[in-house]
Amino acid sequence: MSKTDAAAMAEVSAFYLRYYDALDEMRLEEWPEFFLEDCLYRVVSRENYEQGLRLSTIYAESRGMLKDRVVGLRKTQVYAPRYYRRFPSPALIRSSDDESIKAEHNLLIAQTMQDKQSDIVLSARCYDTLVQTDDGLMIESREVVYDSEMIPNSLIYPA
Numbered sequence: 001m002s003k004t005d006a007a008a009m010a011e012v013s014a015f016y017l018r019y020y021d022a023l024d025e026m027r028l029e030e031w032p033e034f035f036l037e038d039c040l041y042r043v044v045s046r047e048n049y050e051q052g053l054r055l056s057t058i059y060a061e062s063r064g065m066l067k068d069r070v071v072g073l074r075k076t077q078v079y080a081p082r083y084y085r086r087f088p089s090p091a092l093i094r095s096s097d098d099e100s101i102k103a104e105h106n107l108l109i110a111q112t113m114q115d116k117q118s119d120i121v122l123s124a125r126c127y128d129t130l131v132q133t134d135d136g137l138m139i140e141s142r143e144v145v146y147d148s149e150m151i152p153n154s155l156i157y158p159a
Contacts, residue, residue, distance in 0.1 A: 005093075012091050012103055012130065015137045020086045023158055028073060031158050032066035036131060039063060040141040043124075043159055049145045057151065066158075073156065083112045084121070084157055100140065101130040107144065107159060122159060123147045 015034075022030040035041065043058040060066050089106040096102070109122040124146040131140045144159040 008093060008096055008101060009091075011137060012093060012101060015130065016088055016091060016105070020088060024085055028070045028158070031070060032063045035063050035066060035139045035142075036133075037063050039066075039139060040143070041066060041139075041158075042142075043144040043146065045149060046145050046147050047149065049143065057146075069158075080113055082114075085110045085112075085118075086159070088126070099132060101132075101137070103128045103130060109159060122151065124159065126159070 019034050022028075022034075039060075039062060041058070041060045042056040044056040048055050058069075060069065087108040087110070091103045091105045094102040094104060105126050107122065107124045107126050108120055109124075110118045111121045112118040122144075124144050127141075127143045127145065129140040129142075130137045
């Protein structure tokens with residue numbers, strides 16, 4: 001790996017550490033700030049993804065839509081309290097140039113309710129396009145492709 005590749009990998013790894021820390025610690029208001037103003041975020045079944053279908057479980061095409069999702073989560077949560085932990089694999093950089101990085105990684109999300117054992121809520125592959133900005137890396141597009149056709153109703157928090 002060249003020095004440039006190593007530097008890119010370190011920057012991508014640090015970016016994902018900050019991203020998942022914000023989500024795991026429920027600092028949801030920070031989540032949209034990881035994205036460009038015009039962005040794509042979707043959570044989609046593997047079947048739909050592989051067939052090129054747009055139907056998604058969660059779909060947003062701007063930072064404003066992500067902010068609306070956070071407001072909705074904060075103001076309409078009417079179920080038992082729970083904790084989430086995300087377990088991303090190390091990222092694989094598929095391509096990079098001076099403007100963007102295409103990165104992929106696996107992701108498991110576990111949910112723990114206070115009176116129950118932890119459950120895996122999501123097993124997925126994340127396909128990201130990261131863009132270099134004056135403020136560092138930001139997400140231009142993120143597609144979270146989950147493996148199972150059966151997902152719990154509690155899949156409402158960001159991945």
